Amino acid sequence: MTHPLVPQIIDLATPVAEELGLEVVGIVFHTNQRPPVLRVDIRNPQQDTGLDDCERMSRALEASLDAAEIIPDAYVLEVSSPGISRQLVTDREFISFKGFPVIISTSQLYDGQQEWTGQLIRRDDTAVYLNQKGRVVEIPRSLIIRVQLDERR
Secondary structure: OOOOOHHHHHHHHHHHHHHOOOEEEEEEEEOOOOOOEEEEEEEOOOOOOOHHHHHHHHHHHHHHHHHHOOOOOOOEEEEEOOOOOOEOOOHHHHHHOOOOEEEEEEEEEEOOEEEEEEEEEEEOOOEEEEEEOOEEEEEEHHHEEEEEEOOOO
């Protein structure tokens, strides 16, 4: 379950990231740790996300969070890149990971299953296409809830 402060933090972090030429791709607030850990995943759409990007975002976001005073107690801010084990969302990611093994989850059964694995061929306006041992499988985008890289292979 998402922490109730996460939407406010997203609203605060998104313009900070955009000003630095970055994108916020995920925020999690781990309040079960002492002190709590606020993890912000960012991405540089122009190049590989580096340590410099994380440092710049961390400094700028820390100043904004302190000024906004939306987190009342002490916390640890972690800014990082989500790395390769993540969901594919943007057209650029679908192009970059063409040929990579992926797992596609659907909201309901499609052709008798809800999880599909195979090599990513492409995505268009209506479907995502997988290569399953030489056979092309077309999965309607309207049913897809997640496409992520398959690290088991």
